[in-house]
Every structure is written in C-alpha cells, then in structure tokens.
Amino acid sequence: MYSETVTELCSGLRQRKYSATELTRNLLERIQAAQPALNAFITIDAEPALAAAAAADRLLAAGDAPVLTGVPIAHKDLFCAAGSRTTCGSRMLENFVSPYDATVVARLRAAGAVALGKTNMDEFAMGSSNETSYFGPVRNPWDPTRVPGGSSGGSAAAVAARLVPAATGTDTGGSIRQPAALCGVTGVKPTYGRVSRFGLVAFASSLDQAGVIARSAEDSALLLGVMAGFDPRDSTSVDLPVPDYRSSLEQPLQGLKVGLLKEFFDKGLDPAVETCLRAALEVLRSQGAILKEVSLPSLPLSVPTYYVVAPAECSSNLARYDGVRFGHRCENPRDLTDLYERSRGEGFGAEVKRRVMTGTYVLSAGYYDAYYLKAQRVRALIAEDFRRAFAEVDVLICPTTPTPAFEIGAKMNDPVTMYLNDIYTIGANLAGLPAVSVPCGLVNALPVGMQIIGGHFSEARLLNVAHRYQRETDWHRRAPEAYR
C-alpha cells in the first residue's frame, strides 16, 4: 500500500482494503527504517498519527468521511501544527512547540489527512540542498551521496522514497520545484496568494508560497484543492473561488500554445537534461500542443534580484528571534546586547546569518536605493516580461534545474554557485506565478524535471498539462531502487 498514490489510497481506504491504522503503521515503520539513511524527518509524530488514524477509521466506518480521511501526509517543518514541534530546521526553534495550527495544516486536518511528522528542510528555508539544516542534511533516495535539493528536501525525499504519498512544502525561490525535480516527484508552487501563508514561518513574505509535493499531477490537484482558498488571517491571500482542479485534468492539449523559454535553453544547461526536455516537449506536441520559442530578456536578472529582495525581507522577518519570548536563549546573558548577540549567534546557522547580514545591508541608509529599490524595479520588469509572454502563449516550459542532483558538500563553500542552482525557478516567485515541476527523465540514473509556468491563477491549466504528460509517460511512477 505504501506505493499507492493519494488517489488510490482514498479509494483503498473507502473500500476497506486496508484500514487507516494499518496504513499509518506501515508508513511509520518505513519512515523509522529510512531515517538513518535519508534523515528526511525532523519529528515523527507516531502517537498523534495513530490516534488520528483510529479516528479516521471510525469516520470511514460511519461512511461520512471527508475526502482525505486516513490519507497519511507529512508537513515541511515550517508549518505550525498545534502541539507539535516546529523547528524550521534551526537550532533557534529546536524546542519551539506551536500553540496553533497553520491554515494549511488545519485544512488538511479537517479534510481527514493524517500527519505523520515534520520533514527536514534547509534552515528557515534558506538553501537549495538541504545541507543548511541544523538537524543534518537529507540524502537523495536515488543516491545517498547526493543532495535531495532544497529547501523542501525532506518532503521531496519522503515522497520519492514512498514514506508518504504526499507532503506539504513551501517555495520562495524554487524550494518545492527544485527538490521535486531532483527527487523525481511532482511539485506544485501555486500563485502567490492562492494558499494561505498563515502559520507558515516566514522566510521572505512577498515570495513565500505553500504548495504540495506528490507523486502525480492528479494527486497534487486533489491536495491543492483542499489547501487553497482565501484566508481572512492572511491579508495577501486572494479571495477567488477555488476550482475543482481534478475536473479539468483530462482536457485535451490540442492547440495549447507552449512557449519555450529561450534564455533557459541557452548556456549552462546540461546537454543530457536538454535531451530529456526535448523528448518531453515532443510528448506534448504529439498531443496537439504548438511549441514556440519565447524570450524574456529580463529573466537572467532574476537571481541577483532575488538575492536582494529575499534577504531584505528575511533580515526583518527573523528579527523576532531575539531570545526574549520564544526560541533559543543563550545562557546567563550579561546584558541586553549580550542576550541578542549570543542568542542569535548560537541559534542561527551560517547561511541564515549570511542572508540576514546581506538583507540588513541592502536596506541600510545609503544603500536602499541602489539595492532594494533597484531590485524592486527589476522585479517589476520581470513580471512585465512574463505578462507579455502570456499574451502570446498559454504556458511556458523550461527545465526545473540546470543539472541533476549534485553531491553533498559540492557547493557548500561556494554560495554563489549554489544560488545559481535556482536560476530557472526564481522568476516565477518574483512574478508571483504558479509553476509545476514534473519528472521527465533520468540522467545517469538521477531524475530531472520539466517546469511548466503559467499566468496568475492558472493552476488548473498547469495541472492539466502535467497530467496529460504523465498519462503518456511513466517517469513519475519510477521509484528509487532501495525504496520500491
């Protein structure tokens, strides 16, 4: 049963092929067994999960169960869940127990999903390799010497290794799509404002968006439908009805206008990855899609723009971790300054410090115009480039990452090279656009992903394209050998 998709589990549970308790027990065992090799979880909530599963079984027996009743999932460890530890992969929040549920957590809970635990991640979602976690790196199930991507690396690895059929993630610069691609699973980053950020520990508020990592577009459609929607507690969430994403999955692709992002099929792209992409595009073309090259001249500026905007916001968002009310507090502070300096110095890791310092710098008097304001102007240009592109095409396609998963440690000492790993994904965050990554091949037995980007609130169309592609291919069904 661990290899079944969410859709399959929903019907299996309803047909009583297995109980929610059996399923939960089975997956908890797999999680425990895989933990030494993958380190995908920070917290395993076995007892509450079994209690929730028992409750799910009662509901299923009564015959009036909500859509996800009994379906096991995991949450990235930056979603607050009442009574459970929420660490953000940081020593700062090592012992932080949230008194409340994030909206995403509450909605999935209300739909009957059973949360098995909290997945490992880059510290405060800052990283592309899951190596910045205070709780140690996550390993890629396809090759344990390699990274799973980040920052939602634990969620992607857990889904790839069949530890859970789906998991939540967040995407600030590619943190859902990049690990999904590197782990061979499907990742959806919705439109900014589509899913509530309430209860999601903030990294960069204008870029953060919660989404889902699953094994298929179909499963993603089901989960996103539950997670999405207006939340009066998040002023940036958008009050638009949530369509039934599953109802439009089968829509034919005849006449679909697909733009190929010229800038990303250029230099820097691994030829083997490009070969996979070209084959995937052929699958779409054979279903009637019309391919067309599209240029977004401002897009190459997205990495430097992102690395001004995101650190600026994070330098402010992370100011609340001061050792006063919650989180890590140093021992025996001499005075207030000492309390701040040592609590933050001990609580945050190197990458978080680097970004807080960068962000503080770009917002400082005398530098604000040159960095922050300029970055905001470039951000507007990038958004405008996308807007123009979507006047011509329905979706844009490019690789999710330039290369397959790299080795653990390979880029840790070179932050700029690490940052460039997000070059294909950051644009969608800067413009607030939805984007999906689907597995589209293997290079040296490592998965690679195809990214489909759409206009604002075009999730239904993106999932439709992804699903039609997955109907014709089986990359998304492949599992790493050790976890089949």
Added chain:
Amino acid sequence: MKPTTTAAASAWETVIGLEIHAQLSTRSKIFSGSATAFGAPPNAQADLVDLGYPGILPVLNGEAVRMAVLFGLAVGAKIAPRSVFARKNYFYPDLPKGYQISQYELPIVAGGHVDIVLDDGSTRRVGLTRAHLEEDAGKSLHEGLPGLTGIDLNRAGTPLIEIVSEPEMRSAKEAVAYMKKVHTLVRYLGICDGNMQEGSFRCDANVSVRPRGAEKFGTRAEIKNINSFRFVEKAINYEVGRQIEVLENGGKVVQETRLFDPEAGETRSMRSKEEANDYRYFPDPDLLPVELDSAYIDEVRSRLPELPDQKAERFEKDYGLSGYDAQVLTASKELAHYYETVVATSKGSPKLAANWVSGNLAAYLNRDGLEIGASRVSAANLSALLVNIENKTISGNIAKDVFAAMWDESGNADEIIAQRGLRQITDEGAIEQAIAGVLAAHPGQLADFRSGKDKLFGFFVGQVMKATQGKANPERLHELLKKALSG
C-alpha cells in the same frame, strides 16, 4: 533649572515642530483582535499577533483607517488614495517582532492645517506635514523587579495616529496652543480619549533656535514622549534656553534625542545622531496597500461632526459671543454642549451664560480637577440660577454664594435661595427704610457728600447693602439712594 527668558533671547528665534501620538479609540488593536482597554494585568491583552509568534500575520483593523481618514478630513488634508504600511526595524525587548509597523513614504493623510488662537486673540495657522497610522510598542517594567526587566505587551499593537506638524511654531505657548487644539479635535471626532496620564495623547517636540531673521533652521533636538501640556511648555522653554546658552558660548547644538525630566525641570541627552538607529524602513510585505476610493472618503466625510472652529463661529453668530469666549466654550464638545443646554433651558442672555460657564464654573472645575462631565452643578441647575439672576430674584453677587452652596451641597438654586432667605429686596419701602437708617447713622459723611465729595456715594451703597445683607436690588438701591442724597 536655568533661566529660560534672558535678555538675549530676543536675538534668537525659536522654531518648533511637534509629532503628536494619539491613540485611536478602537476596541481592538490595529493588527490583532486583542482588546485595547487600559489597566489590564500585564500581557492579559496580548495574543499571538501581539507576541510576534512565528508564522503569525497582521490583519488591518478597518476602524483605525476610518478614524485616520476622519482626522484628515477634519484638518482639510489630502486623503491618500493609496497608502502603504512599512516596517521600522530595530531591536528592543518590548518590540516583539523586531520591527514596528508604521507608514513611511506613503502616509494615509498628507497636509492639512490647524488654526490656533493666541492669548492676544489673534489667530495663527499651523500647517501639518502628514499623519500616519502605526502600532504602539509594549512597555518595559522595572519597578519591583530588581535586576530584571519585565515586559508588558498589552499596549503592543495599539493603534496610533502620528500627527506631524510643519516647523511653524515660534514659542512654547504656540506649541501648547497647537497641542491643545489637536487634543480638542481628536476628542470632537471621537477618535481618541485624549487621556494624557494613560499615554493616549503624547508628543515629541523638535526644537531649534536660529538668529532672528535667519532663513536656515538651526540644528534641532528632539524631546521625546512628553505627556502633559505643562511639561511641553516647560521642556521647550528649558531646551530653548539651553540651546541659546550653548550657541552664545560659542558651542554647537548637537542633533540628538533628549528626554524631559519633570522633577528636575530639564531635558537630558538620550542618544546622539551617531548612535541613532538606522531603521531600514521598507514596505511591509504582509500587508496590502490601503486603497481608498472617493465613495469611501465621502461616506466618512458625511459622518464628520460639527468641528470646534465651526462651532465657535456659530457661537459667535448665534449667541453674540466674542471670538475669545466662543473659543473657550468650544474647547471640548462636552463643555459646548453644557453651555448650549444652559442657554436653551434658561432662555436668558447667552452672554450671561457664557460668563458663568467660562468664569465661575470653570474655576470650580479647575479647583477640584474635574472634567465638565463630572461637574457638581448640572446644566439644568446652573440655568435655574441664571433665571433667578435675570428675573432679579437675586443679585449677581449673591448668585456667587448660591453657586458655591450648589457646588458643595449639590443643591438646587431655588431651594437654596428660599432656605437662606437670599431673595433680593425689590420693595421700595424696605430699601428706603434702610437708606434712611444709614443716612441717619452717618451724618458726617452725609455732610461731606453734600459738600461735593461724590466718591462717598459708593460708601453709602456699601452701607445699605450691609444693612440688607446684600439682598437689596442694586439698581433700585442706586435710584433710591440718589433720590435720598439729593433731597
């Protein structure tokens, strides 16, 4: 305390701008659902938003926006169709998020003005730069916590409107008049309770001096957090004296933040410009820009009450009052209402009512430290007293005693007059009898008077009043006394 008005002061011109913080009287906080009531046990009114918990987001209280717009309309300002909340970043234990949500580049209210009336009766217009919405910080507590600092976040997130004036005031008195006028205005609008002891209304004063006639402003010092009109005047006067002394001794005024110590009566340096925080303002990505269309603004405008200046103008016109009286009587909505009730129920002279309300009544309120709402003499009772004056039942002087009795015993005017037999003597026979007695008792003065010492007329009035225990009707007395003396 140093002398504040020296002969040299005239060579210098004082320049003052005020930043007034008025706490908006919304029931809940600006970005959370916590209550804003004063005096709750520490942290009883702080929820996860106010505590700055991870993952928590602010949601703007629409009532705070409405109140800010109301203020803007009342001072003739421009209401921004789009204003933006920004984060002001600094570390302090009573600032839970490590930033204060405020407005920076795009405030909700821009421009506007307030007219003040000076002691000499002249009017001066003080321009406003802007008014913006922001959240208050919490409080650090030290009392009873040796070696520790306590944090009370009840106040954190309380909505404030910060009203920034142009540097257009030229004396501490003007600054106080301006602050009082804004105080009057926010209470008229019902957007702030104006309670200065509880910190609901306080100001920072930017003070500088320059050689009289100079165009360029001098270097300013900012005196923080002054919470009484009296302290504003004292703090500014002290600071002006200090700056002049520094300059006259060849020194330079340092740009800095200072605190006023009311006990020592002086300002003290808190931090210099070099030590000042770089607040790293940037638009708050958790909040959308506040967009207000003209329909919304018109709707708020339709709810504007009669404003103090309009009311004063009407008082001048309808009641024939002087500009000064009208100003005094409209200083608060409650006082104006009291006055109008007295006029309406006594149906007598509005001028007489004005004199009583702004004279005797104000003096008693002041003496006992009471607001008009807590007056021990109700408007109905005062108007009954005035009826007795107007129909000559009692004289103005006797009325003062009656008023005192009404105040002390919360009595009714008619009853006190009756019980104490204070009814004025208007009966000619009785007054003539008293006059005859006085003249008979003072033959010497009578002879002097008749030989030309006119001044003695007052002496005879006094003696007759004394003989009638002050109850003789003064006009009748004058008439009859004249007749008796000339006879």
